[in-house]
Amino acid sequence: MAKDKTTGYEPMTSIEAISAGLGTAGYISTTQISTAVFLAHGLRKPILIEGPAGVGKTDLAASLSKWMNLPLIRLQCYEGLDEGKALYEWKYGKQLLYTQILKEKLSELLGDAKTLNDSLGKLSGFEDLFFSPQFLEARPLLNAMQQKKGSVLLIDEIDKSDEAFEAFLLEVLSDYQVSVPEIGTIKADVPPLVILTSNNVRELGDALKRRCLHLHIGFPDHEREQRIVRARVEGISDTLLNQLVRFVQSVRETDIKKRPSIAETVDWARTLLLLHASTLDEVFVRDTLNVLLKHESDIAAIAPTIPKMVREATGPDARGRLASGYPDMG
Amino acid sequence: MEKQISNFIRALRSADVRVSTGEALDAARTLAMIGYDDRALMKDSLACVLAKSEAEKSIHDRLFDLYFSSAPAAATSASATSESESDSNESPADAAERLSSLTEAGNEAELASAVERAAEAAGLNDIRFSTQVAYFAQSMLKAMGGEALQTRLLEALQGRTPDADAEAQRLIDVRRALTKATRERAERGFDIFGAAETERFRDDVAATKRLSAIEASDMARMKQLVAKVAKKLAVKHSRRRKRTQRGMLDVRRTMRANAGFDGVPFNVVWRQKKKDRPKILVICDVSGSVAAYVRFLLLLLFSMKEAIPDLSAFAFSYRLKCVDDILETHEFDAAIKKILREIGLGSTSYGQAFSDFKMDHENKIDRRTTIIILGDGRSNYGDPRLDLFRDFAGRAKRIIWLNPEGRALWGTGDSVIPRYEPFCAQMSHVATLKDLERAVDEVLTAYD
Numbered sequence: 001m002a003k004d005k006t007t008g009y010e011p012m013t014s015i016e017a018i019s020a021g022l023g024t025a026g027y028i029s030t031t032q033i034s035t036a037v038f039l040a041h042g043l044r045k046p047i048l049i050e051g052p053a054g055v056g057k058t059d060l061a062a063s064l065s066k067w068m069n070l071p072l073i074r075l076q077c078y079e080g081l082d083e084g085k086a087l088y089e090w091k092y093g094k095q096l097l098y099t100q101i102l103k104e105k106l107s108e109l110l111g112d113a114k115t116l117n118d119s120l121g122k123l124s125g126f127e128d129l130f131f132s133p134q135f136l137e138a139r140p141l142l143n144a145m146q147q148k149k150g151s152v153l154l155i156d157e158i159d160k161s162d163e164a165f166e167a168f169l170l171e172v173l174s175d176y177q178v179s180v181p182e183i184g185t186i187k188a189d190v191p192p193l194v195i196l197t198s199n200n201v202r203e204l205g206d207a208l209k210r211r212c213l214h215l216h217i218g219f220p221d222h223e224r225e226q227r228i229v230r231a232r233v234e235g236i237s238d239t240l241l242n243q244l245v246r247f248v249q250s251v252r253e254t255d256i257k258k259r260p261s262i263a264e265t266v267d268w269a270r271t272l273l274l275l276h277a278s279t280l281d282e283v284f285v286r287d288t289l290n291v292l293l294k295h296e297s298d299i300a301a302i303a304p305t306i307p308k309m310v311r312e313a314t315g316p317d318a319r320g321r322l323a324s325g326y327p328d329m330g
Numbered sequence: 331m332e333k334q335i336s337n338f339i340r341a342l343r344s345a346d347v348r349v350s351t352g353e354a355l356d357a358a359r360t361l362a363m364i365g366y367d368d369r370a371l372m373k374d375s376l377a378c379v380l381a382k383s384e385a386e387k388s389i390h391d392r393l394f395d396l397y398f399s400s401a402p403a404a405a406t407s408a409s410a411t412s413e414s415e416s417d418s419n420e421s422p423a424d425a426a427e428r429l430s431s432l433t434e435a436g437n438e439a440e441l442a443s444a445v446e447r448a449a450e451a452a453g454l455n456d457i458r459f460s461t462q463v464a465y466f467a468q469s470m471l472k473a474m475g476g477e478a479l480q481t482r483l484l485e486a487l488q489g490r491t492p493d494a495d496a497e498a499q500r501l502i503d504v505r506r507a508l509t510k511a512t513r514e515r516a517e518r519g520f521d522i523f524g525a526a527e528t529e530r531f532r533d534d535v536a537a538t539k540r541l542s543a544i545e546a547s548d549m550a551r552m553k554q555l556v557a558k559v560a561k562k563l564a565v566k567h568s569r570r571r572k573r574t575q576r577g578m579l580d581v582r583r584t585m586r587a588n589a590g591f592d593g594v595p596f597n598v599v600w601r602q603k604k605k606d607r608p609k610i611l612v613i614c615d616v617s618g619s620v621a622a623y624v625r626f627l628l629l630l631l632f633s634m635k636e637a638i639p640d641l642s643a644f645a646f647s648y649r650l651k652c653v654d655d656i657l658e659t660h661e662f663d664a665a666i667k668k669i670l671r672e673i674g675l676g677s678t679s680y681g682q683a684f685s686d687f688k689m690d691h692e693n694k695i696d697r698r699t700t701i702i703i704l705g706d707g708r709s710n711y712g713d714p715r716l717d718l719f720r721d722f723a724g725r726a727k728r729i730i731w732l733n734p735e736g737r738a739l740w741g742t743g744d745s746v747i748p749r750y751e752p753f754c755a756q757m758s759h760v761a762t763l764k765d766l767e768r769a770v771d772e773v774l775t776a777y778d
Contacts, residue, residue, distance in 0.1 A: 031371075035378060036378050039360055042363045048382075096596075209382040210350050
């Protein structure tokens with residue numbers, strides 16, 4: 001595929017091209033995910049991704065940046081995050097240091113000025129010196145606007161930030177520009193591809209939601225999960241892969257506090273591989289269940305049913321039944 | 331097609347999905363980008379642009395399937411057959427022929443498109459209530475030329491010859507087929523545009539109905555409503571708990587933050603005022619008259635765990651008991667039943683309940699606690715223990731009393747409400763879910 005001259009990556013011509021492109025970066029996409037990316041690119045709108053932890057929300061941004069060969073700029077949100085940390089800040093220390101160093105030069109410069117007015121006139125020529133881009137510390141948002149070839153801007157866990165910050169994001173997200181009072185407006189040459197993620201800690205404001213495309217990523221179905229694990233864990237045998245994904249899928253069906261996500265499946269697959277397990281058996285499962293489940297009570301709840309679940313996961317005819325039994329949750 | 335989209339957006343809006351003008355424009359741009367050919371792609375894309383939460387997405391998907399289920403056939407053949415439509419010069423015989431040809435096998439697409447145009451002519455998009463379905467079906471039939479068919483049918487019936495009888499039978503079949511088609515379309519129109527409106531109307535009715543009069547058949551609706559109200563309140567009150575107080579310098583933190591700049595205050599730190607976290611104690615009278623209210627108040631409060639991290643519930647009729655365990659370990663309905671069975675016996679005694687509370691749980695009251703008491707204040711002429719009540723009022727942030735009895739009855743018979751009233755920050759009459767919502771909202775507002 002021809003590379004786009006201005007952006008330097010394969011153009012997003014179709015949904016299939018995006019799925020394939022994300023595939024080269026190791027991300028197994030679904031039609032919905034690829035559609036969202038396609039629209040985000042075409043409409044120049046941010047994507048707001050919601051879904052349980054560990055289903056690949058953040059990873060989508062990372063994979064996009066890898067595939068498109070654009071820098072990934074990440075802004076992790078937390079309570080109390082403000083403009084100074086998200087947008088830009090003046091390098092106070094450097095400004096201070098420079099005034100100290102330049103103090104003597106200053107008196108030389110002002111030496112021949114006789115009156116206060118003369119000195120002021122001379123100084124006013126230099127007033128922009130300390131409030132110039134040179135002293136501007138670009139934080140993630142400004143940094144993303146300044147990238148010449150565009151970038152992938154990941155605003156992670158936006159629901160953890162304050163409401164005021166959300167309101168402040170609106171300018172950045174709708175016009176892709178940033179106002180610095182001392183310098184002016186800095187507008188992105190190539191708008192970044194913006195991805196916001198949320199774990200639904202709190203409900204986001206309507207204004208923000210309206211500016212974004214909405215994408216919900218849920219737990220994957222059997223087939224997609226297998227493909228993801230195969231892409232992430234090298235050297236895993238087909239038998240083990242199939243069995244372990246089936247086991248995880250049935251764990252998700254049970255009523256537990258924290259259902260395992262893809263991240264946990266991948267970790268578990270790596271663990272089993274390290275232990276040289278060739279097939280799933282009860283002892284392995286019991287010993288390594290803490291990789292999959294993160295709450296003591298969940299482990300206790302699953303423990304009695306392990307033999308049955310392992311039997312089902314390793315049973316010969318289960319595959320067809322499971323494949324049809326789980327609708328695509330993505 | 332643009333009209334189709336704008337109608338679809340109207341349908342979404344009437345189903346409570348808030349679509350702004352900007353989003354509608356985005357939808358149009360999206361369709362310009364992806365085209366109309368791929369139905370699945372269209373659905374995914376529009377869902378992405380128009381629906382902004384999981385709930386909205388499921389509404390969108392349902393409506394999309396309903397709305398676009400017949401549209402493609404209609405859209406493609408609409409231009410082909412439209413010229414013969416609504417021709418005022420058309421004779422009844424021609425019109426009847428045209429209609430009967432529509433119902434013949436193999437003409438399904440044309441029939442669908444004719445019905446679709448009739449729906450538009452009859453203004454089906456304005457349908458609001460299920461009772462209107464018959465009316466709209468009639469208007470659609472009329473718009474398709476049903477009157478001409480009727481005239482022909484009457485003529486044939488008067489003919490009294492075997493030929494005319496056969497003709498009449500044929501026309502009756504045609505009319506039946508057309509009625510069926512228009513009726514189905516009108517019902518679908520109601521599902522798309524009216525169903526949500528009707529639901530909302532029913533919700534409104536339920537929310538303002540006396541809680542004690544809610545019937546078992548309405549329970550499921552009430553539960554959903556309570557969940558909705560709880561979510562609304564939780565969103566409103568789960569805002570950040572810190573607020574910067576501009577203008578009050580935090581000297582200690584400012585100096586520390588600027589130590590690197592030789593103490594020159596470049597970064598100024600303002601004092602922050604921390605908001606209290608809501609802490610609520612609910613004391614419920616569970617005698618029969620109040621049981622329905624208790625149920626909904628507890629349901630409301632417990633669905634708001636997110637906004638109220640610190641919540642304890644106590645129930646009494648004669649002796650008071652903490653019911654947190656029961657509520658946490660049982661399904662809600664079972665829990666309420668168990669509480670009523672275990673505690674809801676014996677004659678009510680507020681005095682005994684307050685002294686039990688003092689004995690076992692007094693340490694749970696601190697200056698952040700709001701005590702909500704739900705009861706009618708009828709204490710069977712026992713000692714109301716005002717001394718204890720005053721003590722509670724002094725130690726808690728506030729006491730709020732919710733009374734299911736109307737104000738006119740306060741103080742009559744064995745009601746001791748007026749004697750408790752001076753110690754309560756608020757004493758109000760709650761009869762409906764709306765009242766409960768307002769009361770809980772007020773309690774939480776005290777913490778903002």
